[in-house]
Each structure stands twice: as structure tokens, then as C-alpha cells.
Amino acid sequence: MPDQAQLLPGTLDLLILKAVSLGPLHGYGVLLRIAQISGEALMIEQGALYPALFRLVRQGLLKANWGTSENNRRAKFYELTAAGRKRLREETEGWNRLAGAIASALAAQPEEA
Amino acid sequence: MKFLGSIRLRISALFRRSELNAEMDDELASHIQLRADDLERSGLSRAEAERRAHVEFGGQERYKEEIHEASGGGNFVETFFSDVRFSLRVLKKSPGFTIVAIGTLALAIGANALVFAVLNGLILRPLDLPNEKSLYGLENRNGSGYQSYPDYEDLRDRNSSFQSLAAFGITQAGLDTGKDPAPVWVYETSGNYFDALDIPPYLGRLLHASDERGPNSAPYIVLSYGYWHNHFQDDPGVVGRTVQLNMHPYTILGVTPPEFHGTLLFFSPEIFVPIVNHQQLAGAEELSQRHRRWVFELLGHLKPGVTREQAIADLNSIASYLEKTYPQDDGDTNFTLARPGLYGNFLGRPVEAFLGGLMLLAALILLAACANLGTLFAARASDRAREISLRIALGSSRTRILRQLLTEATLIALAGGVLGLLGSIALLRRLSVWQPFPRFPIHVPVSPDVRVYVVALLLAVASGLLFGVVPVRQVLRTNANEVIKSGSVTTVGRRITVRDVLLALQIAICAVLVTSSLVAVRGLARSLRSNFGFDPQNAVLADTELSMAGYSGPAAAAMQKRMLDTLAGSPGVQSVAFADTLPLNLDARIAAVFPDKETDLRASHAAAKGYLYQVSPGYLRAAGTTLLAGRDFSWHDDESTPAVAIVNQEFARRVFGSVTDAANRYFKIQDGTRVQVVGIVENGKYLNLAEDQKAALFLPILQRPTTQTWLVVRTGSDPQQLVATIRDELHSLDAGLPLNVQPWSSELQGVLFPSRMATLSLGVLGIMGAMLSITGIFGLAAYSVSKRMRELGIRIALGAKPQEVLRAALARPFKLLLFGSMAGLILGLLATRVLAAIVYQATPRDPVVLAGVVLAMALLGLLATWIPAHRALNVDPLILLRDE
Numbered sequence: 001m002p003d004q005a006q007l008l009p010g011t012l013d014l015l016i017l018k019a020v021s022l023g024p025l026h027g028y029g030v031l032l033r034i035a036q037i038s039g040e041a042l043m044i045e046q047g048a049l050y051p052a053l054f055r056l057v058r059q060g061l062l063k064a065n066w067g068t069s070e071n072n073r074r075a076k077f078y079e080l081t082a083a084g085r086k087r088l089r090e091e092t093e094g095w096n097r098l099a100g101a102i103a104s105a106l107a108a109q110p111e112e113a
Numbered sequence: 114m115k116f117l118g119s120i121r122l123r124i125s126a127l128f129r130r131s132e133l134n135a136e137m138d139d140e141l142a143s144h145i146q147l148r149a150d151d152l153e154r155s156g157l158s159r160a161e162a163e164r165r166a167h168v169e170f171g172g173q174e175r176y177k178e179e180i181h182e183a184s185g186g187g188n189f190v191e192t193f194f195s196d197v198r199f200s201l202r203v204l205k206k207s208p209g210f211t212i213v214a215i216g217t218l219a220l221a222i223g224a225n226a227l228v229f230a231v232l233n234g235l236i237l238r239p240l241d242l243p244n245e246k247s248l249y250g251l252e253n254r255n256g257s258g259y260q261s262y263p264d265y266e267d268l269r270d271r272n273s274s275f276q277s278l279a280a281f282g283i284t285q286a287g288l289d290t291g292k293d294p295a296p297v298w299v300y301e302t303s304g305n306y307f308d309a310l311d312i313p314p315y316l317g318r319l320l321h322a323s324d325e326r327g328p329n330s331a332p333y334i335v336l337s338y339g340y341w342h343n344h345f346q347d348d349p350g351v352v353g354r355t356v357q358l359n360m361h362p363y364t365i366l367g368v369t370p371p372e373f374h375g376t377l378l379f380f381s382p383e384i385f386v387p388i389v390n391h392q393q394l395a396g397a398e399e400l401s402q403r404h405r406r407w408v409f410e411l412l413g414h415l416k417p418g419v420t421r422e423q424a425i426a427d428l429n430s431i432a433s434y435l436e437k438t439y440p441q442d443d444g445d446t447n448f449t450l451a452r453p454g455l456y457g458n459f460l461g462r463p464v465e466a467f468l469g470g471l472m473l474l475a476a477l478i479l480l481a482a483c484a485n486l487g488t489l490f491a492a493r494a495s496d497r498a499r500e501i502s503l504r505i506a507l508g509s510s511r512t513r514i515l516r517q518l519l520t521e522a523t524l525i526a527l528a529g530g531v532l533g534l535l536g537s538i539a540l541l542r543r544l545s546v547w548q549p550f551p552r553f554p555i556h557v558p559v560s561p562d563v564r565v566y567v568v569a570l571l572l573a574v575a576s577g578l579l580f581g582v583v584p585v586r587q588v589l590r591t592n593a594n595e596v597i598k599s600g601s602v603t604t605v606g607r608r609i610t611v612r613d614v615l616l617a618l619q620i621a622i623c624a625v626l627v628t629s630s631l632v633a634v635r636g637l638a639r640s641l642r643s644n645f646g647f648d649p650q651n652a653v654l655a656d657t658e659l660s661m662a663g664y665s666g667p668a669a670a671a672m673q674k675r676m677l678d679t680l681a682g683s684p685g686v687q688s689v690a691f692a693d694t695l696p697l698n699l700d701a702r703i704a705a706v707f708p709d710k711e712t713d714l715r716a717s718h719a720a721a722k723g724y725l726y727q728v729s730p731g732y733l734r735a736a737g738t739t740l741l742a743g744r745d746f747s748w749h750d751d752e753s754t755p756a757v758a759i760v761n762q763e764f765a766r767r768v769f770g771s772v773t774d775a776a777n778r779y780f781k782i783q784d785g786t787r788v789q790v791v792g793i794v795e796n797g798k799y800l801n802l803a804e805d806q807k808a809a810l811f812l813p814i815l816q817r818p819t820t821q822t823w824l825v826v827r828t829g830s831d832p833q834q835l836v837a838t839i840r841d842e843l844h845s846l847d848a849g850l851p852l853n854v855q856p857w858s859s860e861l862q863g864v865l866f867p868s869r870m871a872t873l874s875l876g877v878l879g880i881m882g883a884m885l886s887i888t889g890i891f892g893l894a895a896y897s898v899s900k901r902m903r904e905l906g907i908r909i910a911l912g913a914k915p916q917e918v919l920r921a922a923l924a925r926p927f928k929l930l931l932f933g934s935m936a937g938l939i940l941g942l943l944a945t946r947v948l949a950a951i952v953y954q955a956t957p958r959d960p961v962v963l964a965g966v967v968l969a970m971a972l973l974g975l976l977a978t979w980i981p982a983h984r985a986l987n988v989d990p991l992i993l994l995r996d997e
Binding site for chain 1: 136137139140141143144146147148150169170171172173175176179180
């Protein structure tokens with residue numbers, strides 16, 4: 001297993017929204033998708049995922065429907081709602097701003113100060 | 114509608130919860146399957162893949178709990194219901210604990226509810242009259258309320274403080290409504306009585322001041338609701354009917370409302386009659402006599418704006434006027450005001466003191482019960498340490514666990530409270546209809562009301578929280594890992610824990626209760642054996658008021674002689690005599706006695722006050738009173754011969770200095786008559802058993818005839834058998850004679866009533882205290898044995914002797930028992946000083962009491978540690994060591 005990055009607090013929701021935005025997923029699928037799109041760098045504790053999923057459903061950012069998985073298992077599939085899409089956009093912008101700011105702050109050279 | 118809506122929401126929330134649970138389970142199961150599929154694909158067997166998937170996922174319960182919170186679950190109501198459900202399950206699993214806890218609390222709450230209800234009925238809302246705040250009764254300096262009728266008229270007309278000052282007296286009269294003539298209890302009321310108290314008629318009309326036009330001018334009767342209900346079957350036609358009262362025609366005016374029971378608590382009259390007709394009722398012309406204090410109490414509402422102090426000053430200015438104007442009759446007059454109902458402070462103070470004491474003891478019981486339950490809960494909490502740490506390890510929050518424990522405590526508290534309350538209500542119902550003395554219309558008006566329910570339930574919940582909090586510290590300190598690793602955290606230290614303190618406290622309280630009840634029981638036993646100055650065994654009393662049957666003056670005296678002669682000839686009768694009243698009767702008469710030389714016969718110059726009994730010849734023999742010197746009265750001591758008296762030793766000592774000096778000496782009584790002492794008798798009890806020695810004098814009834822007649826019949830056989838004979842013999846003389854016949858020992862029940870009540874209540878409280886400490890000690894001993902099972906097993910395996918094992922297991926409970934009992938004994942002995950006021954001869958320094966308490970506590974300890982000790986001795990080390 002490659003080195004794993006520490007998940008920053010508050011970022012799990014963002015990752016879930018992003019993962020689901022790429023197409024409807026069941027919970028296990030969300031885990032796999034996050035691992036995949038983060039280049040196996042971000043691994044989420046399996047159980048910790050579900051409270052987050054239920055919270056997002058309750059906030060109206062995700063909606064859930066029972067369906068059948070590719071290997072014929074009954075599973076609950078999550079997809080983004082309109083509100084979820086909007087939130088993902090906002091959160092992504094916010095994250096990019098923050099990441100850019102932190103990156104430029106960390107890139108600062110002594111003579112520029 | 115809003116309420117219904119919210120209920121629907123709550124119910125649907127509950128359904129949602131189970132839906133959510135099912136969905137969660139499905140989803141997590143599906144997750145595990147999907148993960149297992151992946152693992153299987155990587156080459157594992159299906160079973161191994163599923164196992165791995167489960168392990169990877171971790172504690173499902175914890176995540177479920179988090180999911181609940183995340184999806185908006187965990188709202189108060191839902192958690193509450195789940196806590197309740199869980200608590201019920203847990204409690205059902207340990208029925209022994211639950212029953213002991215609920216029973217303990219039910220006892221304590223029941224006792225408190227009972228005592229509080231009595232306190233509430235008697236003191237907090239005594240008479241239940243309109244506007245009771247401004248209602249006051251007059252009280253003399255000696256604490257009684259008796260006044261003479263002329264004084265009442267002066268006080269009524271001269272005061273400026275009362276809206277209307279009313280008066281009432283209490284007497285018995287013979288009422289003939291056309292059927293069986295029977296004695297009834299009568300309030301003789303002033304005309305303004307009902308108006309002054311603001312009592313509306315239930316039927317017809319009540320008395321008014323305008324009905325009074327001088328002596329015997331108002332032949333009217335007002336019925337109490339109870340009498341009307343029982344004797345006239347609620348017939349509204351009685352108004353206007355004429356009945357015979359003491360052989361005089363009286364007209365029924367109306368009926369009082371059901372909630373009005375007169376103005377003396379415990380003592381409800383059957384009918385009300387104008388006080389101006391006193392002569393027809395009591396057979397004596399006392400209305401105009403200023404020195405005859407027979408009017409029971411004066412009472413009324415103060416005018417708005419008049420304070421109690423102003424009213425007292427006003428009354429006392431009238432008192433000094435009376436003193437100046439009638440020095441002969443009204444010397445030394447002084448009034449205060451007291452709440453009416455319990456006969457002012459005369460009855461009120463002892464009743465209040467007694468109830469206050471009981472309340473204190475009941476509170477102690479509650480405290481002991483709380484301490485007990487605290488110990489139980491603490492012991493249980495540490496027994497459940499493993500469960501609790503498991504739950505914490507699985508991710509339950511400590512607040513959730515505490516909340517659940519408190520829910521458990523509250524459930525027990527509520528169950529105990531409701532049970533206790535139900536029990537006390539049942540008892541109160543019986544108390545309310547209880548008639549301790551058949552002769553008197555006495556009842557104890559203590560039906561429980563909202564106040565009682567609220568207090569009981571508040572007490573229950575408060576104590577529930579109190580003992581529920583005990584294990585909190587323990588839970589907060591629980592270190593999940595430690596407990597699971599080592600089984601249980603055994604700190605077998607010598608440290609004194611909260612539990613120990615609670616138990617010692619509880620044992621001390623129990624010892625106090627046991628001590629007080631033993632003291633009371635001893636006091637009662639002693640008062641039953643004490644010397645009354647007469648012999649109530651083998652004697653029958655028959656009492657009648659001849660004026661009720663129409664006899665007065667010489668006719669009454671002749672009738673008394675006929676009754677005497679008739680009974681003297683009956684089989685089984687050894688001797689018979691009569692008197693106007695008897696020692697230890699409730700209606701005692703007191704006479705002021707003056708030295709022979711004294712000419713100023715004002716009350717303040719009296720040499721002594723003595724209880725006065727007017728007796729027929731032969732009384733001393735019939736009553737069993739020992740004559741120490743001189744002679745008994747003879748039939749020649751009548752109105753034509755010089756006045757003579759027989760006095761008791763105390764009288765002789767006080768008036769003449771010594772018993773030997775008293776013979777044939779003279780003294781004076783209030784009306785100036787010189788009386789010669791012809792006999793001296795032993796001392797006795799006159800008003801109650803706890804009194805200091807009182808002076809008493811006996812005068813020949815022939816020298817001043819009365820209509821009130823108490824026949825004393827002495828027999829050699831069982832007095833109970835004579836009762837019917839006596840009644841028949843007397844009724845054969847006059848069938849209309851209102852009679853009351855019973856053995857003297859039964860008649861004395863009334864005198865013993867206070868100490869009996871005290872003994873009974875203290876006995877019950879003592880037993881409750883004992884039960885509580887048994888469960889307490891048992892709890893601790895059982896707990897300490899089960900805690901140290903393994904250690905005991907090792908000791909036994911290493912060859913410890915039984916007594917060593919016992920010492921190891923039970924030394925601590927025993928030490929606590931010893932310490933608590935000593936403390937309780939000392940406290941109890943201090944507390945019995947208070948008891949001495951109520952219970953006759955309650956001396957705390959009584960070896961029997963001391964030995965009794967020590968023995969009782971030792972027995973309790975033995976009883977309570979028996980089972981745990983047995984368990985400790987039967988520990989099988991093999992099983993135990995294998996087990997753990």
C-alpha cells in the first residue's frame with residue numbers, strides 16, 4: 001500500500017461529493033472511486049464513510065436509491081442532487097482558493113518577504 | 114390539534130427509527146458482501162473473504178450510532194424511549210435488585226406521604242373554612258379556651274377588633290325524632306355563629322343572631338349534613354319538623370353543608386342548637402353565672418386591617434375591665450389569640466410537636482432509604498463495570514451511559530413512589546373513617562389531596578436522582594481497557610468509600626428509629642401498669658345524663674338512688690356507687706381551694722387547684738381507691754349536714770403541709786363554703802397518665818346533686834358479661850334513659866390513645882428502619898463477598914479456616930454495623946428526650962432499652978450477613994479459579 005495522506009477534517013464530504021459526481025455509486029464504490037482518483041493516496045476507513053453518506057443525504061446533497069450492482073448484489077446507489085452539484089462547485093472553488101493560498105504561502109522565498 | 118400533531122410526529126419518528134435500522138443493516142451487509150466479492154476475486158475462499166471483510170469494517174455498532182446521529186436521529190424523545198426500553202430490560206434481568214430497590218423506596222415514600230398527609234390535613238389546612246387566615250380563637254393564659262357566658266357577652270359587645278365574635282359549647286343531649294331516642298353530640302352555638310363563619314345553609318336556613326331572645330327562647334335545631342344523611346336519608350322535608358330534644362319540642366331549621374364539620378378538629382357535632390337554650394340542654398342554669406366557664410371557645414374573623422397584636426391588646430383591655438368589675442369571678446384574666454381548630458395551642462402544640470417529630474423520623478427513613486439505594490446502585494454499577502466499559506469501548510459516549518443509568522434510577526423511583534403513594538392512600542382512607550372512640554364523634558379528616566400527591570412524587574424523583582448520581586463518578590472514571598483486561602477493577606484498599614459512609618449513616622438512622630420505638634413501647638407498657646389511684650379491672654361503668662330523660666332536681670336524685678339499689682341487687686355485683694365524673698375522664702372539673710382563714714376568694718389567692726369529683730357513699734370501694742385515713746361518705750352526708758370532703762395525699766400535702774395534719778381540718782371552696790376533711794385517699798392519675806402529681810378532692814354528691822351520672826359497678830367476674838345485665842336493669846327502670854355501658858378498662862382507651870398512637874407510629878417506623886438496614890447491610894456484605902470471591906477461593910485453597918474466611922469477607926460490614934449502631938444509639942437516646950413529652954415515662958436511660966437496641970442491631974447484622982457468609986464459606990476454589 002502506498003503512503004497514505006492524512007485526511008484533513010471536513011474534506012471527506014468534499015471527496016464523496018466529487019466521487020459521486022462522476023456517476024452514481026454505492027458506498028463501497030465510493031471508497032474504491034476515492035482511492036482510484038486520489039491515486040491510492042487517500043484511503044477512507046470503511047465504516048466512517050456511512051455516517052458521512054447519511055449526513056449528506058439528510059442535507060439534501062445526495063439522493064439514494066436501491067439498485068443492483070455490476071456483480072448482481074443489491075446495493076444502495078448515491079447520486080448528486082442539484083443542491084449537491086452546487087455545493088461541490090462552491091466547495092471545490094473554496095478548496096482551490098485555500099490550496100492556492102497555502103501553496104503560494106509555502107512557496108514564498110526569503111528575499112521576497 | 115397541535116398536541117396530536119406532535120404526538121403523531123413522535124410516533125412516526127419511532128417508526129422511522131426501526132426503518133432506518135433495517136436500511137442501515139441492509140446497506141452495511143451489502144457493503145460487506147461487495148468487499149468480500151473483491152477479496153474472493155483476489156483468491157481467498159468465500160468464508161475467509163467474508164471474515165476479512167467483517168474485520169476490516171470494524172465495530173458496526175459504533176458506526177450505526179454515528180449514522181443515527183448523522184441522520185438526525187438521537188433526538189431527545191427517541192433516546193429517552195430507547196433508554197426506558199433498555200432500562201426495563203436490564204431491570205427485568207435482575208429482579209432481586211429491582212424488587213428490593215422499589216420496595217425500599219415504596220416504604221420510604223409511603224411513610225412520608227402518610228405523615229405529610231396527616232400534617233397537611235391537621236395543620237396546613239385545619240378547618241377548611243372560608244377566609245381562614247383572619248379567623249382566630251380566644252385562648253386563656255392556661256391554654257384552654259373556656260369562658261363563661263356573661264363574659265362572652267361582654268367580650269362580644271365591647272370588642273372593636275372582630276367582625277363578629279361567635280361562641281360555641283359542646284354537650285350531649287337526648288334527641289327523639291319519633292323513633293329510637295338516642296344521645297347526640299351538640300354544638301351549642303351563639304346566634305351569630307354561622308354568619309360569623311360565613312357558612313351558607315345547605316337546606317332551609319341556619320341560625321341568626323335575631324333568633325336569640327333570652328334564655329330558652331330559641332327552640333331550634335340545625336342538623337349537620339352527616340346526621341341528616343344518616344338519620345333522615347337526605348329527606349328535604351325535615352325542615353320545619355318538630356322533634357324532642359331532652360323532652361322539649363324543637364323545630365328543625367335547616368342543614369349545614371357537607372364540608373362543614375364544626376370548628377373543633379376531630380370533633381364533628383351531629384346537631385347545632387342555640388346556646389341560649391343551654392339550660393334545657395345541660396340541665397343547669399349557667400347562662401347568667403359568670404364563674405361557670407363552660408363555653409368551649411370564642412372565635413371570629415378579625416376586621417380587615419386589624420392585626421393579631423391589636424386584637425389581643427383590645428381583648429386584654431376588656432379583660433382588665435372584667436377583672437375590675439367582677440373581682441370575685443374574673444380575677445387574673447388574660448387572653449391571647451390562636452388558630453381555632455386544634456383547640457388553640459392546648460391541643461395544637463402537642464399535635465404539632467408530635468407530627469413534626471414524626472415528619473422528621475419519616476424524613477430520616479427517606480434518607481436511610483436513599484443511602485440504602487445509593488449503596489445498592491453503587492454496588493451494582495461496579496458489578497456492571499465490565500458492561501459499561503464494553504459499551505464505552507464499543508463507542509458509546511459517557512453521557513449516553515449516564516443518561517441511561519439515570520433513566521434506570523428514575524424508573525425505579527417512579528415505580529417506588531407510585532407504589533408507596535397507593536399504599537399510603539389506602540391507609541389514609543381507613544384512617545379517615547376510623548373512629549378511635551365510639552363514644553365520641555371523633556374523626557381524623559386526612560383525605561389525601563393534590564398537595565400530597567405532588568409532594569410524594571417530587572420526593573420520589575428527587576431521591577431517585579439522588580441515589581442515581583452515586584455511581585456517576587464511578588462511570589466517569591471507568592477505564593475501558595483496564596476493566597476488560599483484568600475482569601474487574603478491584604481496589605481492595607482500606608480506603609473509606611462513599612458507600613461505607615452511606616451505610617454507616619443508614620445504620621445509625623436505623624438505630625435511632627429502633628431506639629425510639631423501643632422507648633415508646635416500654636413507656637406504654639409502664640403506663641399500663643402504673644397506679645391510677647383506682648382499679649379499672651373488674652369494673653363496669655354506666656353513664657347517663659338524667660336531664661336528657663327529663664329528670665332534674667330531687668327527681669334526679671331519687672332516680673340515682675333507684676339505679677343504685679337496683680344494680681346492688683344484681684347477681685355478680687360486689688359494690689356499686691356513682692359520681693358526677695371520674696378520674697381520667699375527658700371532662701375533668703377543677704376547683705380552686707382556699708385556706709380556711711382566707712376571706713378574699715379570688716382565684717389568685719387559692720392555696721391549690723384540685724380535680725373535683727362528687728361521689729356517692731361507697732364510691733371508694735366501688736372504684737377500688739384505697740382510703741388511707743378517716744372515713745368514707747355515708748348517706749347522712751347530705752344537704753342538711755355540714756360540708757365534708759375526702760382529699761388525696763397531694764391535696765393534704767399542699768393545703769395542710771402533711772397527710773397527718775389534714776384530718777378533720779377545714780378549707781374553703783370558691784363559693785365560700787367551709788369544708789371539713791373527713792378522709793384521705795391515695796394519689797392517682799386525674800387528667801392523663803403523663804401528668805405531674807395533681808391534687809384531688811371528693812365531695813359527697815348528696816350535698817350538691819347533679820344530673821350527670823357515672824355508675825361504677827365492681828364485680829368479681831368478667832366485667833364484659835355484666836354489661837348487658839346492667840343495661841337491661843337500668844332500662845327496666847326507664848326505657849328512655851340514654852345509656853352508655855362498658856368496662857372501665859375500655860373507657861380508659863381514650864386516655865391511652867396518645868401514647869398508643871405514638872407507640873404504634875414509632876413501632877412502624879422502627880420496623881421500617883430495621884428492614885432498611887437489613888437490606889443495606891445485606892447489600893454491602895453480599896457485594897463484598899462477591900467482589901472478593903476469587904481471593905476467598907485462593908484463601909480456602911491455601912487452607913484458611915472458616916472463621917478466617919468470614920473475617921476476611923465480613924469484617925468491614927460488621928465494623929460499619931458496630932460504628933453505625935453506636936452513633937445511632939447515642940443519637941436515639943438524645944432524641945428520646947423529645948419523646949418524653951408525649952410518651953409516658955419515656956426514660957432513655959433504661960437498661961432494657963439499651964440492651965434491646967444492642968440485641969436488635971446484632972440480630973439485624975446476623976440476619977443480613979447470614980446469606981453472604983454462607984456463600985463465602987461454600988466457595989469452591991476449583992470452580993472459581995477455573996471460571997476466571
